Amino acid sequence: MTRPARSADPRPGAPRPQTAAGDPATRPRKQEQEPASEEVTEVAPGVLRLQLPIWMPGLGHVNTYALVDDRGVALVDPGLPGPRSWRELRRRLRAAGFRLRDVHHVIVTHSHPDHFGAAGRLRREAGAELVAHRAFTTWSLSPKAATVSEAEAERVEREAIEAAARYGGPSLEEVVELEGITQERQRQSVPWGGSTPWGGSRHPLPPWHRRLLIRALRLLFVPPDPTRRVIHGSPLRLAGREWLAVHTPGHTLDHLCLWDPEHGVLLSGDHVLPTITPHIAGSAQGDSLSAYLATLDLVARLDGVRLGLPAHGHPFTDVPGRVAAIRAHHAERMERLRAASRALGPADVRTISRELFPRWHWGVMAESETFAHLEHLRRAGQAERWREGDRLVYRVEEAP
Ligand SMILES: [Zn+2]
Ligand SMILES: [Zn+2]
The missing domain is CATH 1.10.10.10 (Winged helix-like DNA-binding domain superfamily/Winged helix DNA-binding domain)
Structure with a gap:
């Protein structure tokens, strides 16, 4: 397979080749499909981008963001499970001047393996706090499924509503409605099993392949049980300033963006990508497309948003423009x-x-x-x- 060469342009927001129709073998490579760069770049004040290779169809890398403060770093989306990605992550951290024990927080934007893969191991080996949305679930490969107490949920919700009021986020009703969507957790005992809500197998893999994958995960994967579960509007202190969790269901029910109102920076995860339209996960109990479109508008309307930092691809400046294109x-x-x-x-x-x-x-x-x-x-x-x-x-x- 040959692909047309294109020159790398590291400027944030630089124009990128747009989607072309046609056979995948002849289409130009999208920025989300570029192989991981070894370079560590500062993409916003106190925010470093470390690109990690991933091995997934249609994607070449995941952007792990390192948010630097005087205690060390918080890592957002630390890549796939397994030793290969782990090695690359440690190399990038070293290149940025950090050791493993400097990682004090890991934030997972959503329950896809290229985002949460190394989170459990960072919690175990670096002693990092692990932050994810309240609805975050992943494969129960260990009996220690994460839960949150009622009292804790209520406290966090109160905190969230107050925080949402401070930055003009959705009303209490909207928060409750969006949170309601996330109650329908679909906990799978193991990956690649079960049937779809619309009929047919969820992952039609041959049984031997499924057994092999499950065995590999059991050996390589430390389940990422969050130490802190956040909801819409929860404040997080990262890179020496306050960020807010923005719950953005649609791509997955538990998807979070992180919003830095001081610098107008949005860590957009897979909610808004620069050239690829994020996949919307159909749900039997909710209208995930409505939730997605509503929360696209929510991030486009954030007051003063001027830089999107996506989980795949390069930084982009026109968040409302990209939202309009996806709509x-x-x-x-x-x-x-x-x-x-x-x-x-x-x-x-x-x-x-x-x-x-x-x-x-x-x-x-x-x-x-x-x-x-x-x-x-x-x-x-x-x-x-x-x-x-x-x-x-x-x-x-x-x-x-
Ligand atoms: Zn994803
Ligand atoms: Zn992703």
């Missing part, structure tokens, strides 16, 4: 969904997803996103749903 993508996807349903008649999620996505995207991710769009329309009274055997079947109405 336009979903509006267009909705139109294509209506057209597909018109052409197909009643159809299951897999069939519809194959009308919407090119062949190289077919699979559970494409089905999950199609499911999110279908549920969004159904809850708006614009689609009908019924069950045929183990599958959900949908018919979408014409645009109102």
Whole structure:
């Protein structure tokens, strides 16, 4: 496979090649797919970017942000589990002038393995506090599943509402509504198991492959049990100043961004990426697309937001512009969904997803996103749903 070469431009917000249609072998590489750079760069005051390699389809690296203060560093999204990523993380830390024991906090933006992989090990080996959203869940490979007491949840919620009021975030009702979405945790006992809410296997892997992956995880993975669970508006002291947790469900239920109102910096995780449209995880109990679009608007409206620091790709300056582009993508996807349903008649999620996505995207991710769009329309009274055997079947109405 050959890819057109492109020159690296390290300036934050520098123009990047845009998405091109066509076969993946001939498309130009997106910035989120570039291999991890060895360079440590300061991307905002007291914020270093350490890029770690990842081995996942469609992505070349994850940005681990090191937030420096007089006690050492807090790391945001420390990469995949396993020794390879761990070695790279330690090398980057050394290059930045830190030792493992200087890491006093780890913040995980959401429950995807390229973000939480090394978090449990950092907690164990560096004694770091581990911060994640209240709804954060991951595979229960150990019997020590994390829980939070009612009293603690109430205290944090109070704190959050007060903090949200301070920076003009959503009202109490909006906070409660968004938090409500996150109550429907789907704890999986092991990864790659079970069936999807719309019918069909969640991860159609051959049994031997599944056994191999689970065994590897048991050996390599320290479960990242948070020591502090935050909710929307919770304050966090990082890089010598106050940041606020911004709950941004959609990509996952537990997704967090971190907002620095003093410098207008948003650590956007996978909520807003510079050129890739983040995947929306369909949910059986909630409208994840509505939650996603609402919280896209929330981050675009943050007063004085001037720099987005994404988990993949380069820093970008126009957060509202990027939000508008992602919104336009979903509006267009909705139109294509209506057209597909018109052409197909009643159809299951897999069939519809194959009308919407090119062949190289077919699979559970494409089905999950199609499911999110279908549920969004159904809850708006614009689609009908019924069950045929183990599958959900949908018919979408014409645009109102
Ligand atoms: Zn993710
Ligand atoms: Zn990611």
